[in-house]
Amino acid sequence: MKRLSVFAFFVLSFTSMVSAQIVISKPNLGFSQACAGPSFNTYYATFSFSPEANLEATNQFIIELSDENGDFTNSTDIYISDAGSVIKTPATLEFSIPTTTTGENFKIKIRSTAPVASSSASNGFPAYYKIQDTPFSINNLIDTGSYCTGGSYLLTIDNPGGLLNDSPLQYPSLSFNWYLETSPTTSVFVASGSTLAVDTPGIYFVETNYGTCTSNSFSNRVTVSEIVSNNSTFAINSSLDIPYCATEGPTTLSAINGNAYQWYLNGTEIEGATSQMYTTNTEGMYSVSVDLGSCSSSASIEIVNTDFTASIDVPEFNSLEVEETLVVTASTTAVDPEFKWYLNETLIASANTDIYEATQSGNYKVEVTQTSGCVSTKTFLFDVDKAIDLFPDVALIPNIVSPNNDGENDTWVIPQDYVSGTNAEVVIFSTQGKVVFKSDDYQNNWPVDQLDFTNISPVYYYIITTSTGEKQKGSITIIK
Template sequence: MRSKTNSRPYIILIALLLLGWSHTIAQTLNKPIPADNPNIAGNSPWTAVCASADFNEYFVKFTWNTPLVNSDNSFILELSDANGSFATPTQLASDNTKNTNFNFDFKFALPTTARGEGYKMRVRSTSPAKTSPASDAFSMYYIDFKSSLLISPNGNGNIPPGGRIELCDGNSATLAVHNVANAETYRYNWYRSGTPLAEKSNSITISQAGIYMVEVDYGSICSGSANTLSNDIEISTGASLGIAINDPSKTALCSGEAETLEANIMGQGLTYTWFKNGEAITGPVVDAHTYIVDASVPGFEGDYAVEIDGDGTCLERSAAVTITNAGDFTVTRGNEPNIVLLPSQTKTLSVSTSASSPVYQWYKDGAIVPGETTSTLNIDQPGVYFARVSQSGGACTATAIDSESTTAVVPASFEISVAYATEYEDCSNTSIVLEIDAINALDDQGAKTDVTADLIGNFTYQWKKDGVAVNGATARSISLTDISENGGYELDAVLESYSPTSNSLNVLLLVNEDLNITASSLVSCNDSESITISTTTDLSSATFDWIKDGVDLNIATETLNVSETGKYQLVVYRNGCPLPSNEVSIAPLDDSLITLDSPETVVFPTGGSKTVTASGGTAYQWLDMNNALLSDSPSVTFTEEGSYLLVANIENCEITKQITVALQDTFKVPNVITVNGDGINDQWIIPNTYSRNKDINVLIYNSKGEVILNVVDYQNNWPESTMAFSKQNMVFYYKIKNSKEVLKQGTITIIR
C-alpha cells in the first residue's frame, strides 16, 4: 500500500478527471442527428418534421466523449430560427440524468410557431459550459391549419356560380383565401392549371385564363400531408359586347301604367338576368332581352339593369335605368293610433300630405263617410278611420294613398298598470320610483286597447300606501327613498265616471346606512387571548346577528369577544331587511412574519460591526444577554460577540428571535480530517462565514462524482460518527455555494 504522502496526488488527479474539472482535457459534444421513434413500430429516422396537434413526438440522437461532465450538468437541446441562426435559440428539451451516458436520445415536440426550411439543432452542456456543432438544416413545420382552403373574389366568401369568372377587355381579378384566421401569417403555393406560381401571399391578382388553386406552403415535404388544397376558380377572358338598356319611352310612371325595358343586344342566344337595385329579379333566361315594369305593383320604383352571358362573351352588366313614381307623395296621420271616446265626447282626426293639389276622402270601417272631404274629421262613434288622399291634377291624377288608420273606442272600463321604474329587489334597493306602465281601454267583451299615449294626461291620480292615500302623491309617479315608506302601493285614477285602481306593488327598501365594525386586534396571539369586536352603531333596541365565516353565532351581546380566527360580520335588521356590516378578518399569529435581513447567526470581522434590520412588526426591542435594551427601532448594530434577543410585536402579539453574534473565523477551509475518534479534527469544521447559514449550500462528492451531502445551514457535523471509511486516505470533493456562485471548492482527505 502506498504511503499517505505518495498516494494522495494520484487519487486527487483521478477524481478531478472523473468530475470533469481538468482544464487540459475537454468534452467533445457531437452534433445531434435524427433518430427513429421507439413508440412507432417499424419506424426510421425522420427527414423532415411535419408536426400537428395530432402528432408531435420526435427524437434526435446525441453522443459525446469523455471526460465526464460535472454532476450538476444538464444537456439542453436547442432549435435555431428558420434561417439556422442561434441568436435567440428555443429550448426543445433538457436532461440532467445522462451525465454518464455518452449516447442517448432527446425527445422533443416542435413549437407551434415553427415554419421553415432551414432549422438546425444543437446540444449545450451547462457544467462545464460547451456547445455542440449545429446539425444539418431540416424542413420543419407545425401544421396548425389542415383543412381545405376556400378562395373567392377579394376573399369576400362568395364563390362564383360554377367556380367561373370571366374577365373582359384585359381586366384583372383578385382571388384571396377567406376561411383562415390570420391568413396573412401563412405562406401559400398558388397554381394555374397545375403550374406553380411565384406568389406566396394569401391573395393573387390575375389576368390570364386558367384554373387557379392554392394550398398552404408547409414546405416541399409537409405541404402534401396537410391536405389544404383549395377549391378551383376557372378564369376565362373575352371581349365586351357593350350591353346597355335602350332609352325607355318614359321613366316616371303613374299607378297602373307599365313600361317595357329592352336590351340593346338581342337575337344571339345569350342569357339575360334582370336586376333591380342590384338584386336579381329574374333568373338567367335565354333571349329574355326585355322586362316589363308594372307601376300597379307597390314599390315598383328603382334602378333597373340587365346582365348577359354566353359562349364566347363576357359576363357583363349594363348601366342602370332609374324608374320613378310620377304620382309619388306622402300622407301622414296627425293623431295617436288608438284613441278613446268618452260619453258625449267628440274628437278630431287629421292627416297632412305633400301632394300639391290634394283631394281627401275619409273612411270608417272601410266605408266612405259622406261629405267628409277635408284634412280633418270630427268623430263621436267608435270605429276604424283613415283618409284616402289623391292628386287633383298633374301627371297621375288617379293615384291615391291611404293614411295609417286610427282606432277609436268607447270603453266599458279602464285598466291601469303600475310598475317599478328601474330594476328592483326587496331589501336591496335604498330607493325606488313607481310609475304608470300602461292604460288600457276595455270593451264589453274584455278586449283591450292601449290608450296610454292618448289619456295619460287626462286622468287625475292618487297614490295609496297600504290602502291609505299618501298626502300630496297625485302625480303619475311616486318616489320612495326611506324605509318608513315601506309598504304596498297602488294608484287610484279618475276620469269622468271611470275610476280604475291599479295593481299593487310591494316596496321593502333597505335602510341607507353605513354599518361598520372594528376589532381590538386583527391577529390572534393564542387560543386563550380575547379580541373584542364592536360597532359605534346603537344596538340597544335593534335586532342583530353576529356571523363568523358565514354562520350565525347566536350571540346577542352588543360587543363580541372572540379567540378564534376567521371572518366576522354584524347583520342588523331594519324593518325586516338585513343590513350587513364590513367583514373583519382575525388571522393567526405567524412567526415567519418577522424577518431579518441577515442570518440568525451574525458574523463579522474582528474590530468591525454588523447592522441587522428586522421587518414585519409594529414594535421592536433588541436585548443583550443581560436583558439590557440596545435599540427599540427596527435596526441594531452589533460590535461584540454574544447571544442577543429580538422581541418584536405584531399589534398585541409578541414574537422572540435568538440571534448569535460571532467574530469571523480566520482559518481556512480544512482539506484533511482524522476520523480516529479522539475528539480532535474528527469532523469537517468550516469557517463560520459558511457554516450555520441558511443562505449557503454545502455539497460533498465521492470519487465517482456522486453527491453524498447536499445541505444548507451546515452544522459542522460531517462525517457523522456512524460513517465508516473502507480505505485509508479516501478523497472527497466539496463545493460551497450561495444562490448565485460557487464561493469555495476543493478536496477533503480522510485519514483514519
C-alpha cells in the first residue's frame, strides 16, 4: 500500500511539472541591421509562447544578446520585462543595444523566468553603436602629400581636430579602415588603423569601421604623389576657393608635409614665412619650396580675389578760387556699384552717381559699394577749401558788425565802389569823436583788431569820401 502511494505522488508531481512548461518561438526581428547612435537606439522583437495559461504571475521575459559571432556563452541581458507584464501571445518587446556593440553577426534569444524557458536564436544581424558619426579631418585638412622615392608619406587622423572636426580618436573603442580611390565612386580597402604610411601614389581616405552601418563617419580625401627628383612640383592647397572674397577674411595656403619651408610672393622671399601654412589677404603669385629630406619640391599658386578696385580723380586736399567748383569722378570695377557722397559726415541725399560737383568748402567722402557677389565698400576722403571773397558785391553799406568768428558779418563789408582800388577814403570814429580807423585802400577788414567793449553793443560812426568828393555817412553797431 505504501508503494502505491509513493507511485501516485510521483505521477502527480511529474504531471504538474510537465504542465508548468511553455515553449517560446524563435524571435522575429523588426529590422535587418541595428545601426544605433546617440540620437536613435530603439528596436523591436516579436515572439510567441504557449500555453499562455502556464505563465506564472512572477514571470519576466528577458532578451539576451550574443557576442559579435552569435555566441551566447557570455551573453548580455539587454531587456527585462516587469513581473507579470507580458501575458498575451504574440508579444513584441522594445530594446536598445549597448553602446559598446560592434560586429556583423549578433543574435538574440528570448527567455522566461517562471516557468524557465528559452527560445532558439534569432537570425544574425549587424549591430553597431555609432558613438561618432560625423565627417572628420586627416592631414590637417591639407589635401595633398608627397614622399621621396623609396620613402613614404604618413597620413594620420587629426586629434582632437578643430571646432568643426569631431575626431573619432576621442573614442578609444573605435577602429578605422583606410581606402584608395579607384574612381570617383569606387575604392579599395588598404589597411586598418589610425594612421597609414603611403608608398603608392593615389587618393586616400579613412572611415570609422562600422561595417555595414558605415555612413557619415569619414574623412577628407588626400592626394599623395611621389617625388622622383629634386624640384618636382605639387599643388598648394588654399582654405578658400580661388578667386575668393577678401572681405570674408584671409585664406590659408598649405604645402605638403616636409622638414623645412620657405614662402615667396611674386618671387621675393617672405621674411619669417617658414611654416607649412601661410595666411594672407593679399593678391599675388605665391610659391613655396619644401625640403623633404632626401629630395625637395616646390609649388606655386596665384591668389586672386573677387573684390573690386576703385579710385577718385582728385587729391586729398583741394583749394578753389572764388566762384570755382570741383567736379569729382569715382571710377570702379565693382559689380552693380552704389555711390554715397557726404559733406561733413552728412549724407548728400541727391548725390548717388559716380560724379559729384563740390561747390562748398568742407570735408567730403564718397563710399563705393559692390552690391553683388563679394559685397564690400571702399571709402575715399577729400577736402575742399574755397578762397574767401574779400570784396563781395554787396548793395548796401551795413550798419551792424558781429566779430565773433562765425563766418558771418565778422568784418564791415561795404560795396565795391568804396574798397581797395577806388581811392575812396574810409574813416571810422568812436562816439567821443576819436578816429579809430582810417584808410584810402580799405580791405573790408575792420575791425582789424579785437575791439575793447566797454559798453554793450557800442556804436561807431563812419564817413566815406570817394575820389570825386561824394560822401556817405552813417553808424555801425557792434554786437556779439
